[in-house]
Amino acid sequence: MKLVTIFGARPQFIKAAPVSRALRAAGLREIIIHTGQHYDDNMSALFFDELELPKPDYHLGVGPGTHGRQTGRMLEKIEAVLLKEKPDRVLVYGDTNSTLAGALAAAKLHIPLAHVEAGLRSFNRAMPEEVNRVLVDHLSDMLMCPSQSAVDNLIREGITLNLHLIGDVMYDAIQYYRSRAGARSKILGALGLVPGKYILATVHRAENSDTPDRLEGIVSALNELARDEPVVFPIHPRTRRQLENAGLLNPPITSSNFKPIEPIGYLDMIRLEDCARMILTDSGGVQKEAYWLGVPCITLRDETEWVETVRSGWNVVAGAGKERILDVARSFLPPAHRPHLYGDGQAATKLVARLLEAEEAKRIG
């Protein structure tokens, strides 16, 4: 079976790493297309080295743009590669514009399509990711779901066939890399941090980075929290641009305990997460990682797709208003119990088994 994996954004390299390893272990042939949606070294190249992810066979170099332009350019270039490679199946991950372009290109060429992280919903169509998720799920003939709630969301939309509850490949990744991060990462020392005595924050969602009131609310709250303990803030390039335009990174607005840094590699990131006292984020991946690592999480959004983390009491959706964020941060006491969520760390192996079963079913007709 010849598979083509299509990705282009930071979280997708992390999701693809365990799957790529499992595909190789099963002796399957994987061709990788990188759309070039993320292109800075610390948003892309860095991850291939540390995740031991094979270098892409095709790098499309699409880069930034409006949604239409970016997705359209990807679609045209992906189609050309798929026509040349003629794979048996395409694999896409998550909910980015690279996911949508890959799915659309495959569907139009009648190439079977597996969507990894299918069924997630925020029920907020103003989010570009929600539009991508809904469309990609409806184009896919294999839906790899991380949770029962994802399966239920799909069934409610009339997608009832070929749903596979495999767990979350990001859990596979964190299990595999956590101890490596502990052994290799030097980030705590480099930033002068003491385990359990700092806060970690990330912000990149369009609704936050591109809405001045929300961005200012979040940054003011982080600065207020930095009066009491260090706040480490690896900044996505999109957010950095907006913060710089608004002058929000300039002293004396920021205190010396507020540590804005460049985006970091995955091993440094999970090390920082693992040792943080609390995490504030609008990232999907970081919410789950906080949960798995047992770190209380405040979600800087008005809703989340990862509802189980909220139900467990370990994640609180706090929006982007300064006072609400501070109230939650100062009163947050997670419960003693932390139920097991999103699989058993074998999602990638299960995914490959389902792919092989589907191929066999096709062969015997």
Ligand code: UD1
């Ligand atoms: C994208 C995904 C989002 C995902 C996120 C992961 C979409 C619609 N959004 O958002 O779901 O959570 O990736 O991080 O696909 N930029 C750089 N260097 C880079 C990458 C981006 O400078 O290497 C800047 C560019 O100015 C670009 C902006 O960031 O215009 C936004 O990048 P883009 O890939 O369009 O969206 P993200 O915000 O990264």
Ligand code: UDP
């Ligand atoms: N991450 C990273 N370095 C950073 C910020 C995040 O390695 O500076 C990792 C993080 O640990 C998680 C993934 O990137 O595995 C999440 O990606 P992101 O927040 O960009 O996107 P989302 O998950 O919201 O789609």
